[in-house]
Amino acid sequence: MERHRHPVAAIAGKTMRYLIVLFIIMSLNFLLPRLMPGDPIMNILGEEAYYGSAQVLQELKAQHGLDQPLYTQYIRYFGSFFQGDWGYSFLCMRPVLEAVSLHLRWTLALVLPAIFLGALLAAVAGALAAWYRQSKLDVGLSAFFLFCYSMPTYWLAMLLLFIFGFQLGWFPLGKVTGGDASGLAYLLDVGWHMFLPVGLLVVSKAAYDFLVVRNSVVSIYGEDYVLMAQAKGLSQMAVLFKHALRNAMAPLVTVTAIQFGAILSGALMVEIVFSWPGMGTLIFEAIGARDYPVLQGAFFMIAVCMLTANYIADMIYVWLDPRTR
């Protein structure tokens, strides 16, 4: 166990750690194209970016400082990185940072609601399953979430789109909006387009959390303070959602932080099926076009999201920890 520290010291320590991880990820981004097989200039600019003679190649190399020693390149890399120069995407015909930021918004529009609603769904379903354990409800919920947990999310996306899009025609076949709406109508249209992908991600997020909540509520069943609450005459539901569920909060935060990467990866794949213009679709197209700068930028941006999620989870711990209050 870690010794108890003053919350400010704990936060400072964590922050330092995350900055180091960020530095390592940036270094990885610098080293990968230079260490991997193939010509570094192509690895850095992307396969389609280079046409021309050996002389053009030399000029490009000089222009990007690739004829310099590695440590000079390294310093230059960090310099331009912080100035927002992440390279140029020939696929999107705009700077990488701009392309990645544009797509990131749409990915977050799927992932953030999915995380909150998914955790909520898991909390309610997990608590009910634990309370009525070994009942038909418990078995049914467990089986349902185990199924959703096991099946590849993008495959479920294909099924949903096939059934509710192609067959029943209740939902659009992809993209963000039908096009010609504005104002409130636009928002409603986007919401309609979001419904299937977000719904799917909510259920798959809940599938990760369900057992955690269920087991943590089961483990406090029969504890003195729960008996006390029941003896006070609180209703079943009040006991369940006020006392039992509070116990599941910390594990829920943990599992959200740990599984954030999995949810994000799931969202990236689901986007491709729904032609949702987020990072997943961007990555899919960049792979096809061998647009390496975009893939690097996307990797870095997703890493920043992961770090942020873990950082927030750490802050919530500090806040949840009764010793720091």
Add this chain to the structure above:
Amino acid sequence: MHEMARLWHVVKRNKARTAGIAILALFAFFAVFATWIAPHDPWQFGRAFLSPSSTNLLGTNDVGQDIFSELLYGARISLTVGFAAGLLAVTLGTLIGLLAGFRKGFLDNLLMSVTDVFLVIPTLPLAILVSVYLGPSMWNIVMVIGLLGWPATTRVIRSQVLSVRESGYVESARALGAGDFWIMRHHVLPNVLPLVIAKFVLTVAMAMLMEASLSFLGLGDPIDKSWGMMLRYAFLRGGFVGGMWWWYVPPGLAIGLCILGLTLISYSIEERSDPRLKRALDR
């Protein structure tokens, strides 16, 4: 008859694990005997976009290859990648975890810092980046997943080693003059083994899912028959838009069933090695 009754009792008590093992055994059977049980050569071109029939149980794809045969051969790639990558990741994770747990101090701190870094690096995007540079190949995917998948195992093994090495019996063994290696072999390893197996099973599931994702994204070897690749072609070449569910439903279901089987096995191992959890769940 008595033997059968006893077997039935064991099966009933470990329903989840039995189901998990049965599912995996089925797919392992497909993988090993694909050459004999597949009705067609899955690389053989023929008439495209055929619906399911008695000759082509699941129809044919865009170049007329038999989808059912593809499905059977797909078990080979998925299971091979899953188990090879899982083995690599868990071996690395266990060794690093043992080392960190046993050598407190500087080495432990260093190894754990590295582990923490790896834990927050997004695996799929990094795997995409590396595979794009390395080129499409099954073994590249194994290597990438294997080298990225170890940190979760390391964390668990290390904490288990720490608790075992502080226990009374290890202390007495040490007092009797037992060396690090002896203690590791006789006390630590047997204690962490169930955990290692549970983590291995989960890592295999993770690796299979990741292989399918990478293949779906177009980073697998296009010649190989894998489930992810089948999903990719069904999605890109008209199977999905054309409503040919017999093309894309079976490979996705196969991936999901394998992961389901592995998850069931890992739950039952974890439950067995953690009696507190079992008691809590039985309450």
